[in-house]
Amino acid sequence: MIDHLTLKVRDIQASIDFYSRALAPLGYVAKAHHEPTIGFGAEDDGAHSDFYLTPSGDGTGSPVTHIAFRADDAAMVDAFYREALAAGGRDNGAPGLRDYHPHYYSAFVLDPDGNNVEAVVDWSGA
Template sequence: MIDHLTLHVRDVARSVAFYSAALEPLCYMVKAHHEPTLGLGARDGTAHADFYLSPAPGGACPPPTHIAFRARDRAQVRAFHRAALAAGGTDNGAPGPRPYHPGYYAAFVLDPDGNNIEAVTDWSHPVDPRGASDPGNPVPAMDRAAATAGATTES
């Protein structure tokens, strides 16, 4: 399980403004200030940040990265896409189903540094609230109906 990650950017202030707006529909907010690094995390009442923005070493532009943020539903994917474009992102894939596997619904936006940022809701891989599932049956019975229903309905 990943605790946090750091994305190196050319301009932290510009990136914080972009990500604060783009990730607001996904319930993210700025939570940590470790100058010159800033961290964002879920609006969950804790101080934990899991996504940090830090200056690129030597001001260099690092190679583009792809980061996918989980969305609760298709409406949240669409809200992310609208917010990211309004914040200055570049469209890199409008909200919609993807051919990766059944139920994959995502939107892609390039951030100010060219990173490919995705919001995705994926009903083929529902979260098991009990933790690890039985290896022979990776989706609990109670989640199978939701997974099937979610794959065919617009949220």
């Protein structure tokens, strides 16, 4: 079981601003503030943070990666997509069903460092 994930980012404030807005519709909020690192977690999960941002120190950020956040329904995926774009994210796949299997509804955006960030609801139970 994964406890947490940390992304090294080029511009910590730009990333905090982006993720604070993009993840809000999914119920994710900033929780842990360990300067200069910040942790995000589900609002209903106590003090636990499972997604962290920290400055890279050398201005390069982490190698580009793919991160998927679980949503409860399609409306949450749609709201994530809208807010992520409004926060400066770049479209990498508008909300919709995917061909992975017939019950996979997701949206993709690129964060300020080019990471592929996804919100997904999977009705198949897979």
